[in-house]
Amino acid sequence: MTGDDRNAIAEKARNWWRELQPDPGGRPGDRGTLARLRRCASIVDALFEPAVQTLARRCGARREGELARVALVAAVLAHVRSDNPAQFVARQIGPTDMAKVATALCKPVRFRRLLDASEFDECLTAFRRLVTLAGRTVNVADLARSVLAWPRTGMWDDMAAEKIRVRWVYEYWNAGEPDSGASAEQSIESEKELQS
Numbered sequence: 073m074t075g076d077d078r079n080a081i082a083e084k085a086r087n088w089w090r091e092l093q094p095d096p097g098g099r100p101g102d103r104g105t106l107a108r109l110r111r112c113a114s115i116v117d118a119l120f121e122p123a124v125q126t127l128a129r130r131c132g133a134r135r136e137g138e139l140a141r142v143a144l145v146a147a148v149l150a151h152v153r154s155d156n157p158a159q160f161v162a163r164q165i166g167p168t169d170m171a172k173v174a175t176a177l178c179k180p181v182r183f184r185r186l187l188d189a190s191e192f193d194e195c196l197t198a199f200r201r202l203v204t205l206a207g208r209t210v211n212v213a214d215l216a217r218s219v220l221a222w223p224r225t226g227m228w229d230d231m232a233a234e235k236i237r238v239r240w241v242y243e244y245w246n247a248g249e250p251d252s253g254a255s256a257e258q259s260i261e262s263e264k265e266l267q268s
Contacts, residue, residue: 078217078220078221078232079217080131081131081142081145081216081217081220082213082214082216082217082220083213084127084130084131085127085131085142085145085146085149085212085213085216085220086155086212086213086216088123088126088127088130088146088149089149089152089155089212089216090155092105092106092123092150093106093153102123105121105122105123105150106150108121109121109123109124109146109147109150110147110150110151112147112196114192114193114196115140115143115144115147115192115193115196116143117147118143118144118146118147119139119140119143121146123146124142124143124146124147127142127145127146128142128143136226137225137226137227140192140223140226141219141220141221141223142220144192144195144196144199144219144220144222144223145216145219145220147196147200148196148199148200148203148215148219149212149215149216151200151203151204151208152203152208152209152210152212152215153208153209154208154209155209155210155211155212156209156210156211157211157212157213158211159211160211160214160243161202161206161210161211161214161215161218161240161243162218162239162240162241162242162243162244163243163244163246164177164206164210164211165177165178165183165202165205165206165244166178166183166243166244166245166246167244167245167246170245170246176244177205177206177207178202178205178206178244182201182205183244185198186198186199186202187237187240187241189222189223190222190223190224190225190233191223191224191225192223192225195219195222195223199215199219199222203215218236218240221233221235221236222236222237235250238250
């Protein structure tokens with residue numbers, strides 16, 4: 073899966089998540105499925121849920137690794153109560169004041185543990201905790217896109233998991249965008265041009 077594939081799957085996952093959520097307008101959603109997904113102890117447990125298989129079909133997941141990634145996304149999203157599309161998840165949990173690290177919803181030590189999570193079930197536990205720390209309101213598409221590429225096990229693109237982590241570090245610390253490969257000289261020249 074490429075970055076474009078992850079974006080498309082993230083949108084499908086958000087739509088799937090919305091269908092399960094009870095709507096104040098009267099649509100009941102599927103509270104039973106959400107409750108069962110919240111109780112899943114592992115990715116394998118999540119794979120047994122018919123709603124996860126529905127999401128897998130929508131996303132075109134066929135291989136073992138793809139199915140596991142979709143199940144991970146589903147099991148994590150089941151803990152989200154409302155969507156906050158205005159802010160990236162890592163920025164939401166990071167410090168609001170860079171001089172006061174204590175202002176972070178997710179303290180740096182816990183954030184470091186999240187960055188180190190690499191196995192599917194380890195990621196499941198870490199991201200569930202993260203959603204709880206964020207008050208169960210996060211950017212659903214951003215979370216789905218990130219969780220999809222987070223596990224290093226069976227990764228289709230060796231750099232995808234690392235790129236997601238780097239992006240999260242920059243967003244967590246509100247440090248802007250990661251350098252896309254421009255050399256330091258090019259950056260200095262660009263700064264000089266802006267100053268003149």
